[in-house]
Amino acid sequence: MINETIKKAIKENSEEMVNIRQKLHSEPELSWEEYKTSQFVYDYLQELGIESRKTEPTGVIGELVGGKAGKIVALRADMDALSVEELNEDLPYKSAEKGKMHACGHDAHTAMLLAAAKALVEVKEELPGTVRFIFQPAEEVATGAKAMVEQGAVEGADNVFGIHIWSQSPTHSVSCTPGPSFASADIFKVNFKGRGGHGAMPQACIDAAVIASSFVMNLQSIVSRTIDPAQPAVITVGKMIVGTRFNVIAENAEIEGTVRCFDPAVRDHIEKQLQVYADHTASIYGGTAELEYIRGTQAVINGSESAELVQQVAIEAFGENRLYEEKPTMGGEDFSFYLDEVPGSFALVGSGNPEKDTEWAHHHGRFNVDEEALETGAELYAQYAWAYLTK
Structure with missing residues (x-):
């Protein structure tokens, strides 16, 4: 019943989520400069009634305390853009900042986690525990997660989960394999x-x-x-x-x-x-x-228990055909700093669609996201939090 409530809430707020992603895409901010983005996130969480605080200088942490006692699960999204000139000339939401672009999908991550937060508010009274929302700056320079950890991002948390949009995989596909993920x-x-x-x-x-x-x-x-x-x-x-x-x-x-x-x-x-x-x-x-x-x-090494829970959640929410096994990548991800502190895992959500020209490599000036994938990512965030707290 709760799973269906979450799914319905994500779908009903899908248009707003896409609008948020497009707004963030058009207003990119580089690492440690995410002042407008973090203020937007903070204000949005406040409107949802989620107790929030800012971290220095541009992070945001929100906590949704459920109606029942339980564990704490943390969900993370990164917010920073890259020093890349956008080459997508025909986008109505093209970057308005010359030489700056969301060329790695962090705009999508932020929008997805905000949508997940909104969905979880609807089941707040049934939540047996607390969901912590981590909106992190400066992933692209590999220093943001460490700073967030130092400012208590995962203090007291029992588990942490993150998602990355993945243009190399088909839209809606999900991968979270136990063991090595990012180098x-x-x-x-x-x-x-x-x-x-x-x-x-x-x-x-x-x-x-x-x-x-x-x-x-x-x-x-x-x-x-x-x-x-x-x-x-x-x-x-x-x-x-x-x-x-x-x-x-x-x-x-x-x-x-x-x-x-x-x-x-x-x-x-x-x-x-x-x-x-x-x-x-x-x-x-x-x-x-x-x-x-x-x-x-550090290397991102997915914990077996957490990764297997992600797989179970994905199958139940989207069907077994959506699940696939991505090979470890030599790309880097500072999500590793959270995993140094608490157990957890990091999933990939496919957004590659040749019909929408969204298969360009991350960090390329033509990079873009098939926005149909946002629903998958947002629901995976929310359903994972619910599954972890109730398992």
Whole structure:
């Protein structure tokens, strides 16, 4: 009976949810700049009668206390946009901010969780426990979740659940597989120093361009020759700055890249090997190297009990044909910081529809969401909260 009440409430508020998503899409705010978005969320929760508080500087936490005593389940949505120029020229709700865009679906996440909150208000008196709504800033820079945790986002919570819209999967599909879901995501920076000079006199110089190039070409053997092939890992160099002029041998070279994996031991190993490769490569040519390794998000590892509950909820709410198994991705997600504190899981809701041109990759300027998927995401949030509190 309650499940049908939730489903009905989501459907009845579907148009409002889409309107909210489009409003947020047209008014994107970057990480740690979500002032208008967080104020909108706070005001909306207040209108629903959900006790809420703001976190510093741009987060919001709301709590719906049920009519019966019980556990606390936390639901999370992220709110920040990206520094991406929108290329969807024909959208009536296209980004009004040049160089800023919701290119990853966080506008949809926020709208879905607000709709879920509204639906759960309708069954408040029957709720045996508390639902906490976490509206998080700065996921795209992997620092928002940690800040929210430090400000009590999951304090006292028994479980946490999050959703990500997924353009690579068909609209309405749902995946939540126990075990690894998103990889840890780290940044490394290497500064190589040689000795500059005239391009016509290389014998008097130590070419930083050669050192850096050799390092880039060789570091892939860290994965291919020092790590168990059964352990997934990726090392990518995305940025190289070297040289100042066509006839000047470079004295300095700067490299930046990322490391992705699932196993903490592999993560430690790669960090050590990067230092070894940088030092040895530089020394071969007579230069020096300085490595900075910045640990970002942890790997998102779905708890078995929580993930299996998501699967059960999805089957009961949408049918078994909607459930699929997404392979672990090397993408990063700071939802991991919540899972470091309490058990939970992170689900994917498909929004890819070739007829609506919504299969573009996340972070692309043509990214868009099939808004029919919003009902699925909103209901999954709400039904999961109900199922967890009543199980």
